[in-house]
Structures are given as C-alpha cells and as structure tokens.
Amino acid sequence: MLLWPLLLLLLLLPTLALLRQQRPHCSLRRSTDISTFRNHLPLTKASQTQQEDSGEQPLPPTSNQDLGEASLQATLLGLAALNKAYPEVLAQGRTARVTLTSPWPRPLPWPGNTLGQVGTPGTKDPRALLLDALRSPGLRALEAGTAVELLDVFLGLETDGEELAGAIAAGNPGAPLRERAAELREALEQGPRGLALRLWPKLQVVVTLDAGGQAEAVAALGALWCQGLAFFSPAYAASGGVLGLNLQPEQPHGLYLLPPGAPFIELLPVKEGTQEEAASTLLLAEAQQGKEYELVLTDRASLTRCRLGDVVRVVGAYNQCPVVRFICRLDQTLSVRGEDIGEDLFSEALGRAVGQWAGAKLLDHGCVESSILDSSAGSAPHYEVFVALRGLRNLSEENRDKLDHCLQEASPRYKSLRFWGSVGPARVHLVGQGAFRALRAALAACPSSPFPPAMPRVLRHRHLAQCLQERVVS
Structure with missing residues (x-):
C-alpha cells in the first residue's frame, strides 16, 4: 500500500477548509475592514521600467x-x-x-x-x-x-x-x-x-x-x-505566482478556481474597450458571471496591492469562489498610434489569417512594434510579426496581407488608422525551427526570470526581438 495518499490527505485538510469558507477573507489583519484596507493601501502597477540590456519581466x-x-x-x-x-x-x-x-x-x-x-x-x-x-x-x-x-x-x-x-x-x-x-x-x-x-x-x-x-x-x-x-494543468501561474487552481480535470482546458486565503486576490472590473480602472475592487465572492476583471494581488509582507495586468472572465462558481478563464495580459498590448490591440484580439486575428494559409499550422508567434527594431524609417509605424509554422515553408505576399486585413476587421480603430496612413501594414516574417527556443533561452537567462516563464507575445527589448529577426527564413 502506498504511503502518499495518507500524507496527501493530511496535508490537504487545511486547504480544503479554505475552499469550504462561505466568504473569502483577508488574512492580513482580521480587525481591518475591507474599506479601511483599500483606503490605506492604494493600487499600484507592476513596474514597466526595465533596462534595455536586462530583458527582465x-x-x-x-x-x-x-x-x-x-x-x-x-x-x-x-x-x-x-x-x-x-x-x-x-x-x-x-x-x-x-x-x-x-x-x-x-x-x-x-x-x-x-x-x-x-x-x-x-x-x-x-x-x-x-x-x-x-x-x-x-x-x-x-x-x-x-x-x-x-x-x-x-x-x-x-x-x-x-x-x-x-x-x-x-x-x-x-x-x-x-x-x-x-x-x-x-x-x-x-x-x-x-x-x-x-x-x-x-x-x-x-x-x-x-x-x-x-x-x-x-x-x-x-x-x-x-x-x-x-x-x-494543476494550476495557472501568472506574474504574481500561482493564482488559479484546477480542481476538475474533466472540465474544458483552461478553467481555474480563484481560491481565498494568501496571497489575497481582488478583482478590478475591466471597462469594455478600455484599460481604465473602476472605482474600486471586488472580493472574490462578489464576482459576476460573464464579467471580465483584472487581478489585484496583495503581498502581506509589504502590504502592497499590485495590479497584475492579467485579465480573467468569470465563467462559473465553486463554493462562492469564482471559476475563471484567463483572457489576456494588459502588458501584451500593441499600440503604435494609441490603437491598443490587445493580446486576445491580436491572437484571434492571427488565428483567422493562418486559417487562410493552405496547409499551415501556427506553432508560435511574437510581435514587435517597429520602433524597437528601427524598421519604420521612411514608412509609417507598424507591427513586425514573427511566426513559426508547420506545413508551410514560404509566405506569399497574399498570405502576409491577410493578417493586416484580419486586424482591420477585428479593430475599427486600427482600420481607421490604416485608412489614413497613420499606421503601416503589419509585416509578417516566417522564422525557422529553433527560433522561439532561442528566444526562450534568452528569456530564461534573465536574472529575475520567473517560473514558469510566461511566454511574451509582444517583445519590448531589441536583443530579444533580434533573436527572432536573425532567424527569418521567409
């Protein structure tokens, strides 16, 4: 008889007790009500200021x-x-x-x-x-x-x-x-x-x-x-650590429960079509099905309430804990003229475009705003898009143009900027096998690289973008 099931049961008892609670609670200071907590700890954002040569996330x-x-x-x-x-x-x-x-x-x-x-x-x-x-x-x-x-x-x-x-x-x-x-x-x-x-x-x-x-x-x-x-997947790990738990493997892939306890999670409503923050955050039990929220994580050591940038959509509930699907990361937004093409919108447009490339299967992709690679000299700012494919060795100009058409269909703002010439057409490049493996190796070499390394889709540092640019085959 294996010993591990008994040990597992003993170690699970405190965790299961958390999931049976009727309301999430803040374990930081039990005498502090949520209004005082919010008033004394204003929201902050994860720093976006990084050294060009570090590539740190x-x-x-x-x-x-x-x-x-x-x-x-x-x-x-x-x-x-x-x-x-x-x-x-x-x-x-x-x-x-x-x-x-x-x-x-x-x-x-x-x-x-x-x-x-x-x-x-x-x-x-x-x-x-x-x-x-x-x-x-x-x-x-x-x-x-x-x-x-x-x-x-x-x-x-x-x-x-x-x-x-x-x-x-x-x-x-x-x-x-x-x-x-x-x-x-x-x-x-x-x-x-x-x-x-x-x-x-x-x-x-x-x-x-x-x-x-x-x-x-x-x-x-x-x-x-x-x-x-x-x-x-036993869990969903984001920039703040392990956030979502998978308790039902039989459910569709990508659904996770947000548990109470530490780290303390709040939900910041996301206004449709914008990245503005709402007046205040919600507790887990206050989440509404079908709504989208940005996650806010509190570190009880430093008492810092940090907006992670990870957006979830509530699809259900389990003992008053929301069950969510992770939608996108706000820091993975493309914007060369204020158009704000989010990660989810771009991925959807790219998927539709690749679906029109006969025999192609998308394996990986990365995007760079043209200013990062100094590739907009003599032309309007635009996106440089690098794709790894299966089943297609060369990209025709017709195939490349399809991504830009799909982006215009997905975003009226992008379509308007393209019409007036303020934004140039997206440039699509096919990279060879091993290009994204080299990118991940460069990311893993960063001193503060977390595990798991969240795969960036928008690259902000030139040396990372060059990992892909140097391996373009078409």
Missing part, C-alpha cells in the same frame, strides 16, 4: 511565504484531481517528465521517488529524461514544465529521432532495446500527427503548468503530436 512583490503556501496548495490539490480523473497514472513507472522543469508548482514535501515517475529523480540532462521516457512504452502520463517546452521536445524529437533511436538500440544508457528503437523509427516515419500515442499506446493525459502565452502551443500539440490526448 515586471514582477509584483510577493512574499516567499505566500508563494510557498499557494504552490503547495496547487500541487496537492492538483495531484488529488489527477488521481481522481486518471486513477492509473500515478502508479509506479506510469509517468515520465521530459523537461527539466516540472508542471507541479512545488516539490512534494516528503522524501522518496516522485510519484509514478520513470527514470532517476534529480536528473539534470534533458536528453536523459527523454530517453527514459522513450524506453518506457507503458506510460500513461507525460509531464513537461509548460506547453511551449513540450512543443520544443517534440520538435527536437523529429530532428534528433535517429540519434535517440540509436542510443536506445545500443543501450546508452541501460540495456539495449533494439525492438523499442525500431518502434521509435517507425513512429517517426509516420509524421507528427498522433506521434505521442504511437510511441506510448497507453498514454492518457499530458500534464503541463499553464501560464501566459501557452495557448498556441497547447493547440498545436493537441492538433498534431498529442492528438487524442487530454491536457491537464
């Missing part, structure tokens, strides 16, 4: 205690939810992690091998992790830190598949597995669609930690390599 101040509590809560509840939805995946040898980072926000608080994991705990070699997974045909769950990291794994598997098959056949490491190596070669020869299930026929679920900018990778994985598999 703005992070609100959050205490280690708050982050630790939320991360442990997310891990324990996520394990319980995963075990309930897929009872066999946590059995020994049924789960493999293929990236150095883990989808679980915090390591388990007891010694011993990771639940169900194949391979050696603490491995620091990503190639060794992938080899361990490939040698184990009976896997039921595949883990990666984030979806974009898993996308890199599958793209790399196609490139290095023959080398990996040779290592498995030669027994480097472990015993030689020639039949398994032949299975790997055969699976790769059939292309990307459904590759995961050909490699691991019993695979049920892919576990990654959701964070900003992951939607395209999830969509690409689900349509190609991981076709037919469920995706599960």
